[in-house]
Amino acid sequence: IGKNPTEATHVMFLDTDVIMEKPADVNMAIRMMLDSMKQMNVSIVSGVYRAKKKEGFPYAMWMRNPIGIGYVPISSWTGNFVKVDVIGFGFCLLKREVFEKTPYPWFTWFPDPTPSEDFVFCENALKAGFPTYVHCGITLSHIGQLKVTCDSGNVVTLAV
Numbered sequence: 001i002g003k004n005p006t007e008a009t010h011v012m013f014l015d016t017d018v019i020m021e022k023p024a025d026v027n028m029a030i031r032m033m034l035d036s037m038k039q040m041n042v043s044i045v046s047g048v049y050r051a052k053k054k055e056g057f058p059y060a061m062w063m064r065n066p067i068g069i070g071y072v073p074i075s076s077w078t079g080n081f082v083k084v085d086v087i088g089f090g091f092c093l094l095k096r097e098v099f100e101k102t103p104y105p106w107f108t109w110f111p112d113p114t115p116s117e118d119f120v121f122c123e124n125a126l127k128a129g130f131p132t133y134v135h136c137g138i139t140l141s142h143i144g145q146l147k148v149t150c151d152s153g154n155v156v157t158l159a160v
Contacts, residue, residue, distance in 0.1 A: 008096055009095065009096055010034070010093055010094060010095055010096060011093075011094050011096065011099065012030065012092070012093050012094075013089040013090070013091065013092040013093075013094075014026070014090075014091055015089075015090040015091070015142075017090075017142060017143050018049055018090045018091050018140045018141065018142050018143075019140060019141040019142075019143060020140055021139045021140055021141055022137070022138065022139045023138070029047060029091075029138045030093065032135060032137065032138055033045045033047070033093045033135055033138065034093070036081060036133075036135050037093070037095065040081060040133070042130075042131065042133050043094060043095040043097060043098050043125075043130045044087075044092070044093075044094050044095075044098060044122070044125060044130055044131070044132045044133060045092070045093050045094075045133050045134070045135050046060070046061065046087040046088075046089075046090075046091060046092040046093075046132070046133070046134045046135070047091040047092075047134070047135055047138035047139065047140050048060075048061070048134055048135075048136050048138065048139045048140065049088075049090055049091060049139070049140035049141065049142045050141075050142045051073075051088055051142070052142060058073030058074075058075065059073060059074055059075065060087055060088035060090060060142070061073070061074045061082070061084040061086070061087050061088075061134050062074060062084065062085060062086050062087075062119075063084060063085045064085045064086075071085065071086060071119070077136060079136070080135065080136050080137045081133055081134070081135055081136065082133065082134045082136060083131055083132070083133055084132050084133065084134055085122065085123075085126070085132065086118065086119040086122040086123065086132065087118065087122060087132055087134060088116070088118050089118045089121075090140070090142060091138070091140050097130075098125050098128070098130050101128045101129065101130070102121070102124050102125045102127075102128040102130065103124060103128070106121055106124070107120070107121055108120055
């Protein structure tokens with residue numbers, strides 16, 4: 001990235017509640033994503049981590065439901081590089097051109113049938129010609145926040 005923000009070539013999303021597993025070095029993971037983007041000629045790549053959902057902990061990658069409205073979580077795959085319909089942005093690298101060619105506003109949320117603003121972004125990016133991929137050689141833990149109810153009845157959020 002140059003001194004001028006408009007010289008940036010990529011944008012990295014990294015949530016504070018994801019922890020690198022493989023590779024352990026976040027810089028190595030980003031290099032792996034950059035290399036994959038170049039080799040595969042793609043503009044949106046995520047690592048693999050679990051989503052935080054009310055029911056279970058599916059991976060944060062989904063396909064459109066082929067028989068109805070909504071999305072189906074991806075629970076298994078083959079290979080190290082998987083094309084998906086939508087992802088969570090807990091660990092995601094995008095080329096700048098995605099933002100330049102995807103209509104603004106980029107992150108909006110219309111609850112039904114889309115569960116998050118990340119899904120809306122992926123859908124709009126796909127319409128602009130940018131499919132989404134997951135690099136399955138990059139794995140992370142998604143710890144979230146731990147809420148504890150104290151004896152006093154207060155709820156305390158603990159950071160890990």
